[in-house]
Amino acid sequence: MTASAREKAHIAGSPATAQGPALGEALPHVMPTLRACLQPSRDPQMRLKLFSTLSTVLLRATDTIDSQGQFPSYLETVTKDILAPNLQWHAGRTAAAIRTAAVSCLWALTSSEVLSAKQIQDVQETLMPQVLTTLEEDSQMTRLISCRIINTFLKTSGGMTDPEKLIKIYPELLKRLDDVSNDVRMAAASTLVTWLQCVKGADGKSYYQSSVQYLYRELLVHLDDPERAIQDAILEVLKEGSELFPDLLVRETEAVIHKHRSATYCEQLLQHVQAVPATQ
Structure with missing residues (x-):
């Protein structure tokens, strides 16, 4: 079994697919795997599937990925190592689909009520430049979600x-x-x-x-x-x-x-x- 296949198998068998409280307990194992599998050099279809899964668990974060209250300690990894690289513009329809998936994941993150105002400000500091560029995406959904994310960033910044x-x-x-x-x-x-x-x-x-x-x-x-x-x-x-x-x-x-x-x-x-x- 190749390294990529092993990682896919690990994700498939991980609590991420169960989307239950156990995911919060397994963060020390799941987050490094997600980080490795969501790098731009990895298989695009795998990244799309993983972003979809991550968005789903973030929408129910307190019952899943933050069940132990530990998710915010991985925020820098999520923003700088996972989302930021996948929001960068690359040519092609698959790359555009991945940016849409990453924007959707960011929207789930910022609207999950898991992060404090200060943590959302930290996310804004890292990702606002990329989100501004996604306002120009061909995908209507991406442009719409990007507007909403910027609105959340601004509301949280408090001037x-x-x-x-x-x-x-x-x-x-x-x-x-x-x-x-x-x-x-x-x-x-x-x-x-x-x-x-x-x-x-x-x-x-x-x-x-x-x-x-x-x-x-x-x-x-x-x-x-x-x-x-x-x-x-x-x-x-x-x-x-x-x-x-x-x-x-x-x-x-x-x-x-x-x-x-x-x-x-x-x-x-x-x-x-x-x-x-x-x-x-």
Whole structure:
């Protein structure tokens, strides 16, 4: 039996397939095997199957992989040695499928309620650059999940994200407002709301003024979207950001209101700005 075959047999017979509390007891044996089998040089089909299994157990983490409360001690291995290498872009459909599987696994990890806010911040520090690139994937599901992961990262950061890193996020989300999928567009809008909340919670808001002004302008274009659901979502984003630089938003809105097919949404926005005090 080859080494690869032995590893496959070990995984097949491991508690991972049972997905019960015993998996948490076997972590010292299972994690090194997973790490070895999920390296980019290994068999792609095996990696796809293992990521599927890992995603399943992470969704029920407290009953499976974290039954002994020990899983967080392996977090660095999962993020740096397993997920990060598999999120790197490589050509080909199989490589794309593996990135989708890795993103799904990351979503299961960040939504499992096993990790503390600090641990999710550590995951963000390691994987945010790769997740931003997966926003460009051909797979609609990958783009959607990536938006949700970024939203979770931002919500957990509590406005503590490095300003330069925070500024790099919103242009990638803006691109997704032009996505072919309305689900992705809505998820991107929701994540932009969270991004603006992070800016509001940050020190030195003036540092973000040019970025927020650009965001205002782009959002106002989408406020005239043919889809009413998208217009409603964009209006909520603009309302969230209106407290940052209200005078600026009023000027930008008044400059384009005559270009919109209907002035209704712009008028609603202007009324909101007038009714809400600035946070500057």
